[in-house]
Amino acid sequence: MKESPTIVAQSTPQGTGALAIIRISGPKAIEICSKTIVQREKFNNAATRKVLLYTIHHPIKKQEIDEISAIKYKAPRSFTGENMVEIICHGGSAIVMGIIDALLASGASMAGRGDFTRQALENGKIDLLKAEAIKGMIESTCEPDLKCAHKLYHGDIKDLSNLKERINSLQSDLEAEIEFGEEEQIIENRVGAREKLKEIIHKIGMELERRKSITNIENGIKLVIAGPVNAGKSTLFNRILGYERALTHHEPGTTRDTVSERILIIGHEVKIIDCAGIRDTSHEVEKKGIQKTLKAIQDAHIVLWVTAANESIEENEKELIINIKGKKVIGVINKCDINDGVQKETFFRLKKLKWFKTSLKNGEKIEILLSWIKKVIKDIYSSLEIPGILFNKRHEDIGKTIFEELIKTEKEWNRKEIAAYHLRNARQALEEIFGAQDNEQILNSIFDSFCIGK
Ligand SMILES: Nc1nc2c(ncn2[C@@H]2O[C@H](COP(=O)(O)OP(=O)(O)O)[C@@H](O)[C@H]2O)c(=O)[nH]1
Ligand SMILES: [Mg+2]
Numbered sequence: 001m002k003e004s005p006t007i008v009a010q011s012t013p014q015g016t017g018a019l020a021i022i023r024i025s026g027p028k029a030i031e032i033c034s035k036t037i038v039q040r041e042k043f044n045n046a047a048t049r050k051v052l053l054y055t056i057h058h059p060i061k062k063q064e065i066d067e068i069s070a071i072k073y074k075a076p077r078s079f080t081g082e083n084m085v086e087i088i089c090h091g092g093s094a095i096v097m098g099i100i101d102a103l104l105a106s107g108a109s110m111a112g113r114g115d116f117t118r119q120a121l122e123n124g125k126i127d128l129l130k131a132e133a134i135k136g137m138i139e140s141t142c143e144p145d146l147k148c149a150h151k152l153y154h155g156d157i158k159d160l161s162n163l164k165e166r167i168n169s170l171q172s173d174l175e176a177e178i179e180f181g182e183e184e185q186i187i188e189n190r191v192g193a194r195e196k197l198k199e200i201i202h203k204i205g206m207e208l209e210r211r212k213s214i215t216n217i218e219n220g221i222k223l224v225i226a227g228p229v230n231a232g233k234s235t236l237f238n239r240i241l242g243y244e245r246a247l248t249h250h251e252p253g254t255t256r257d258t259v260s261e262r263i264l265i266i267g268h269e270v271k272i273i274d275c276a277g278i279r280d281t282s283h284e285v286e287k288k289g290i291q292k293t294l295k296a297i298q299d300a301h302i303v304l305w306v307t308a309a310n311e312s313i314e315e316n317e318k319e320l321i322i323n324i325k326g327k328k329v330i331g332v333i334n335k336c337d338i339n340d341g342v343q344k345e346t347f348f349r350l351k352k353l354k355w356f357k358t359s360l361k362n363g364e365k366i367e368i369l370l371s372w373i374k375k376v377i378k379d380i381y382s383s384l385e386i387p388g389i390l391f392n393k394r395h396e397d398i399g400k401t402i403f404e405e406l407i408k409t410e411k412e413w414n415r416k417e418i419a420a421y422h423l424r425n426a427r428q429a430l431e432e433i434f435g436a437q438d439n440e441q442i443l444n445s446i447f448d449s450f451c452i453g454k
Helices: 029-036 040-045 093-105 115-122 128-139 143-153 158-180 184-216 233-241 284-299 315-322 342-350 366-382 393-411 416-434 440-447
Strands: 007-010 017-025 052-058 063-073 084-091 221-226 259-265 268-274 302-308 328-334 354-357
Touching (some): 017 029, 017 115, 029 040, 029 052, 029 063, 029 084, 115 440, 128 416, 143 184, 184 393, 221 233, 233 366, 268 366, 328 342, 328 366, 354 366, 393 416
Parallel strands (some): 302 328
Antiparallel strands (some): 017 084, 052 063, 063 084
16 A cells, blocks of 8 residues: 655745744654754654754755754644654744755655645544634634634534434425325424424524624724714824824815724724715715725724714715614714814714714824724624534535525425425535535545645
8 A cells, every 4th residue: 555645834824933833744754854853863762742952954965954843743643643743943934945845855745735634634533524623713814703613623513413403304204205195194294394494494594694794704893984074084093093094184085095904902803994085076086085985884894974063964964874774883073172063963862873072183082982982893793693504604605505405495395306306405515514525526625725734
């Protein structure tokens, strides 16, 4: 039998860093690595899982590369289930390339995407769902994403297993009906079966909604600062950031394009977007800017509607505010140093919107506004439900197929054979989430999206 290859790759991201990690895994990992270690005997005699300091050199060029720490793992007690060495070196790219080159010259081969995790899968250390969970943990960009990955990693898939059982049982009911359709008992079952089907459809529909809300915040919460021209939007943007990022000026129409920055608020990534002020204009560039503002409002999670206390509220401004649907809106009545802003206050109160009076020029009450924003962000996150069936994008795509096939099953309920056909399709799609070991195509599509070194 052909021996499996010993693979090597950098596990940390490319570029310059204080430290980098290189992994080597396969039957010859320890032997190959020892060829590159100056203190070979110390390395060979070192206990497994113990971190020791060595000098690494190129065995052919006889050139020293770096001082490293290395840890040996003996099969099967390693992440991949193979012999493994983890090398921690200084994080310069010449060093990393030099070490990888030394290991390649000593008999290792370069790892492809996800090859280490694939070894772990092939050696039975993890199953496909756990491999996906690892990928999910690496790629997660927000807390709910990470929670999904953790759930999968810890095998918390009772809802998924339960769904599988329910679809299987529904299928037996339907097959039985096709086989023995005339019997009374079966007819009774049939009504129950249809109810079961509706419940399953509802459940998958809810899961798809949950995924949608998570995907929606994967790139951070979008906080849009919008409102009429010259109200103090850019001043607020700068105040939140703490530095003069956007131009502010008494001339209306200063901000023409959207300007954005990312910051962390209570540990969550927030993209703050300062927009062109809204007004009637014949100026083409400004018009384009205003269109971008309207689009930003559409995509926003939170809208801070900044409006000047000394300007009266026009009908079109009222209409714009009323038309912001499905977002958290906070009215910011600014320039209260020159006017009491009662008219605008009355409007926000009437529309049951949260509002806030300030003088940004004097930096008044920024802390209070920030604490409101924090609360809104907290509410957005706490209202998110973590999926129990569809844990990632691949599952979501499969979930959509299952949903469509179940809808067709229900639609064709009275044409038993056709209904059974769609139900079978739904079941097969569900099997794909679990991923049969021999389904090379599924495995390839998952591992191709891994990074090299994992
Ligand atoms: N009196 C007063 N002027 C302000 C206040 N906040 C901003 N301004 C001024 O209003 C003008 C427009 O501000 P800017 O932030 O550029 O408004 P934007 O067009 O909404 O982005 C600038 O001259 C600011 O200095 C405030 O609270 N009171
Ligand atoms: Mg501006």
